[in-house]
Amino acid sequence: MMSPLQDGRVATSEPQPNISDQDRTNVGAGIGKSCFDLKAYLSQQQQRVETALEQSLPMARPETIYDSMRYSLLAGGKRLRPILCLATCELMGGHEAQAMPTACALEMVHTMSLIHDDLPAMDNDDYRRGKLTNHKVYGDDIAILAGDGLLAYAFEHVAEKTVDVPAARLLKVVAQLGRAVGAAGLVGGQVVDLECEGKTDVTLETLNFIHTHKTSALLEVSVVSGAILAGASEADQQRLLHYAQNIGLAFQIVDDILDITATSEELGKSAGKDLKAQKLTYPSLWGLEKSRLEAQNLVESAKAEVAGWGEQALALMAIADYITARTY
C-alpha cells in the first residue's frame, strides 16, 4: 500500500505517455459540466446490488443467525464499495456477472466491520444506517457470530459464485480481500483507532495510518478487484489503486467533516461522536475549511488518475466528485 504524502495526497505513478495533460483537462472539464447523470447511475447500480445481495444470502437454519446477518447486510447504505467494483470491472472490459459476487462480498465484509465496531466492547453504537445496531436487536453474542458468518461467507461466495473468471485471478481477489480486512487493513486501522481514543498527542502520521487502513484499504480492494476480475494490466491496476487511495482518504476527511456538520438523522448514526470522544480528526487538526480543501484536492488527484480513459471513466470521475459533495 502506498503511503499518503504529508499533505494527504497519494504519490502517483509515472504518467502514462499516451495521455496528454490536455486530454485530461478536457475530460475533467466535461465532468465539470455534468454530462454524466450520476444520480441515475448510482440509483440503478444500487438497485442491482440490492437484488444481488438479497439473493446472495437466502434464509436457512439456524434462522436466528441468517436473520441477523440479513438484517445488517440488507439495511441499505450507499453500496459504494460494490458499485466501485462493478464500475472498474466494466471500465476494464469485463461484465457484471464477473464482478457481482465480489461486489456482494465487499459489502458483506464492510457490514461485518460495522457490526463488530458497533459492539459495546468497541464503539458501543445504538444506531447504524438509521436502524438499531445488530447487537441491540440480536444480542452481543449473535452479533459477534453474524460478523464472523458474513466474513467467512464473503470468501465462500467469491470462490463459489463467480463466473467467467480464471481461477488464478479469483485467488488474487481472495488474497487482496483477506489482506484488506485483516490486521494489515481494516482490523489494524481499528486497533490503532481504539488505542488513540482519549489521547491528545496523536500525530498526522498516525491519523493517516488509521484511515488508510480503516477506510481506504477496503475501498482500494473494491476498485482494484473489479480490474483484476476483468483481467486488467498491472499498470492499469496501479492507476486505479492511486485513484482509490485518493478517494479513500477524501472519503474519510468528509466523514470527519459530516460528523461535525450533519445531524444524526442525516447520517443514520450518532453525529458529533468524534467531538464528544475528543477524537483527533482531520477537522480538529486542520479546521473545517482546510479539511474541505484537502478533500477537494484529493478528489481532483483521483480524477486525474482515470481521466485518460475518457468517457469510459465518467462513472469513476463522478463518484469521486460525489464523495466531496455528499451530505451523509
Next chain:
Amino acid sequence: MMSPLQDGRVATSEPQPNISDQDRTNVGAGIGKSCFDLKAYLSQQQQRVETALEQSLPMARPETIYDSMRYSLLAGGKRLRPILCLATCELMGGHEAQAMPTACALEMVHTMSLIHDDLPAMDNDDYRRGKLTNHKVYGDDIAILAGDGLLAYAFEHVAEKTVDVPAARLLKVVAQLGRAVGAAGLVGGQVVDLECEGKTDVTLETLNFIHTHKTSALLEVSVVSGAILAGASEADQQRLLHYAQNIGLAFQIVDDILDITATSEELGKSAGKDLKAQKLTYPSLWGLEKSRLEAQNLVESAKAEVAGWGEQALALMAIADYITARTY
C-alpha cells in the same frame, strides 16, 4: 453434509469393489498391534506445524493486534486439524508444501472460533489451552478484532502462500473453508448451542446438529482439503469425508465425556462446565458407558473407511484410535 444416523454413525458410501473385507480386517488388526508409532508421528507433525505457524504470522505494526493473534495461535494445542490436512494430502500422493498453508489456515480459523467463543458475551471462559483466554489478556475489543484478523488472514494465507497446486483446486479449498466456518458450519453450530443453553428438552437431532456444525464441519474440511490439494478423485474425497464425519462426532462425544471425567488441569480449560450449565451432552443423554461405546463404534466406522488404503492410511487410522484413547 451427510446427516449422522440416529445411533451416531454416518452413512457410508458403497464399498469400493477392489477392497475385500479380509484386507480391511488385516489392516485393522495391524493397527491394533500398534505397528505405527502414533506418539512419535503426532509429535513430529505437531513440531512441523508449530514452526510453520510461527513463520506464518510475523510481528508487524500495529503490534497489539499481531501480539494478540500470535498469543492465541501459538498457545499450543494438539494441532489435530493441520495434522489431518497434511496426512490426507500425503495419503493422496501430495507433498507437505502443498498443504501446509491450508493446514495453518485451519488452525487460524479454529483459534478464531476459540477466541470468540471464550468472550464474556458468549461462553465467558477465563482459561484455554492452560493459559488466560485472549480477552482476559488483551480486552474484549482486541480479542474480537484478533479473531477477525485471524479469520481474514486464513484465506489470504491459503491464496497467497500455497505452492504447486492449481488455482482451481485452491479455490475449492477456499470455498469449503468458508462454508465450514460460516453460518452453514461452525457459526451455525455455536448459535444453536447458545439457543439450547438452559433448555431441558433438547433432542438428539438438535444435539447432533450442534456438533456436526460446531466440531465436525472444521474436521471435515481439514481432512478433505488435504485430499483436494493433492488432486484426489471425488470418490476418494467422499471416503475421506465419511472418515472425517465419524471421527468428528466421536471427538465431540469424547469431549463431553472428558468434561465430566477429566480435571481442569488436564484439559487446560474449565472442567465440569457442561454439568454446571445443565447442558445436554451425549453422556447426559446416554450415560458414560454408552457414550464411550458409541465413540468407539464411530472410530471403528472411520477406520473401516480408510482401511482399504492399507499401510498408507496408518496415520489416519491411528489418529482415529487416538480420539477415543485421549485423556485431554
